[in-house]
Amino acid sequence: MKDMLGREELITVEKALYLLFQYVPFKMPAVKKVSIEKAYNLVTSQDIISPENLPAFNRSTVDGFAVNAADTFGATESMPAYLNIVNEILMGEEPNFALKRGEVAKISTGGMLPSGADSVVMFEYTQYIDEKTLEVLKPVSPGENVIQAGEDAKKGEVIFKTGHRLRPQDIGALAGIGLKEVEVYEKPIVSIISTGDEIVPAGMPVKPGQVRDINTYTLSCLIEESGGIPLRKGIFKDNYELIYQVLKESIEESSMVIISGGSSVGAKDVTEKVINDIGTPGVLFHGVTLKPGKPTIGGIIDNVPVLGLPGHPGAVIICFNIFVKPLILELSGTVKEKTFVRNRIIKAKINRNISSSPGREEHIAVKLEEINGELCAVPLLAKSGIITTLTQADGIVIIPVFKTGIIKDEIVEVRLF
């Protein structure tokens, strides 16, 4: 986007995200049924309904004696209730007897209550008189120390809504209600197009003037970590025809495309032109008030988001977390999680002054260190283009767009990687 004088017009990060998210729903991945063993970290594509009651029977939550609560009313240490021990309930078995008034049966945590029993007295509040007779020293109310059938999940109840990412406890719950399979979204495929006349594949020797492809590796890991599947399209010269061809192919094959930009002067213009030529609406913004990451390009082609990220490796992670990660979460089908994207934060004391120009949101890589017993954020200030800065960093500190810096000893929020 250029203004009337031909200068690039910068927009804020918030505006840039707003422009991209206007085009929701994006082209979503397919849905599939998977066994619950393979569903961890995937996102439900329909409401999950419990096919049965959990638990299927009234269960004790303590070790003790199954009773009829009425038989314990008024019991105290000085005036115990005396009840007959008639049976012991074995774990995993249905009691083959009914409890009559005045009777108790020994039961373990998780055991099934016999009919006639409505509560369980804990061992701690009982005393054996003999093998057949029990003193109960404290009353229980009906239902006490019992999980009722269906109390955990009722047959027909929605236990996970559409758009829920399945966590460890959720997979356990699916096992508990007897589901073998669950319908989920496939992971979104994200194509990575690496451009730049100076870039050679990693693992190759470099000639003077060349550098290896770093960003494809970093981006692949970041995409995986965010729940996507990276698709490496390769390295391309800054040439209109080549970029056109690979972008067109990528739009068809994937849910999202990242063009990791070359550094040569004309590269950004090529990327912008190709995005506009392949489909609509094309480029939505080019240039954000962000450091590092100013030359970021955002566009949409046929409901597929296309991001042009700066080639500088130090900017890649920051731009990924701001622009790409929320898009991957959207394309994963998640609902609630998206609001937590920016929330993995801890507080620390900054250990030096940092200046920043107003008018851009500045992201500073920091290292966490314990200094005099306090958690401190130590800024890693480095020249643009240095790769190893981020390898020493634990997270980033953001200086908001209208702030001119951070004073030493200020408490800052560190967004952990």
Place this chain on the structure above:
Amino acid sequence: MKDMLGREELITVEKALYLLFQYVPFKMPAVKKVSIEKAYNLVTSQDIISPENLPAFNRSTVDGFAVNAADTFGATESMPAYLNIVNEILMGEEPNFALKRGEVAKISTGGMLPSGADSVVMFEYTQYIDEKTLEVLKPVSPGENVIQAGEDAKKGEVIFKTGHRLRPQDIGALAGIGLKEVEVYEKPIVSIISTGDEIVPAGMPVKPGQVRDINTYTLSCLIEESGGIPLRKGIFKDNYELIYQVLKESIEESSMVIISGGSSVGAKDVTEKVINDIGTPGVLFHGVTLKPGKPTIGGIIDNVPVLGLPGHPGAVIICFNIFVKPLILELSGTVKEKTFVRNRIIKAKINRNISSSPGREEHIAVKLEEINGELCAVPLLAKSGIITTLTQADGIVIIPVFKTGIIKDEIVEVRLF
């Protein structure tokens, strides 16, 4: 551990961890070489040394003109320096000329400086007089806007120490310095032994009195998430011979063993006896001042940690995060990361009073909700044994061992799942 009166002696969480970690080094997994594409999230088992300088040549960090800084000394807008444009440096190519005094060459970000040039003047501070002549309006110092060869990483420099978990930016850096492979620890294998007479495999119909195996599923996901490999040993009756056999086998096959306890009264004693009978030192503690999770058993056999966790699914995640996760990180070979285990926290306002008995550390599952524009932690209070509570939770709030509760509107730290 019983005291002289035969009662279980409870110890604090800190003491329990201290007892286990006394036996470091544990039996560590093997090391292997993997390609950098497969090294993401694995932990280095030796120092990683850069085989070459990064960058390999002096690189420009801006778009502009390569110069000899001395030629710009004293240049101002009113008294510019006039220099001869002799060449343009192409991306990815070695300049085949040397810059003489009084000369400049056009260069892009990432371009290689020609010999004779020691700095780069940004475009913004230049003006063309004609195709061959440039006005420079601001001086540069030697080295300005240039990354020197080896400035990012020097040949022979340690770029990752032993015990470093490789993150996305780290994999990028490995690609950058030209490494194809890296030596890492294999992921630790963690055996899961599920016990309980009432437990049937997930996916099977349940008879009255039976419940499906939930914990194996939850534990498998948690182990995976923490960087381990779950090994499901199956479901076993609470029988000394059976548990003895499978535990002995597991000690040989894996780096750690979890026994997910059955609920029947005798089960805990069986587990304790088996751990003591198989090897030394055997059981270190049985019973911690923790709710839920009081009956946790911890032991070591031949340098392999063995944890007996309560069967109650609600306790499993909490005990996992407290006891199992730090052990898995230790067994993964990580060094720094372990100090951050308890740090994924956010602050929220609690929306009701919660009481707690002093003398135990209580873990309350909470849901995060925005109430009147504030982030609130809503406690999910449920009976022990309810499975679905944790499926609704976003994290936990800890009431420390000597605190008697939390007052409504207090700001609490929520440890996110």
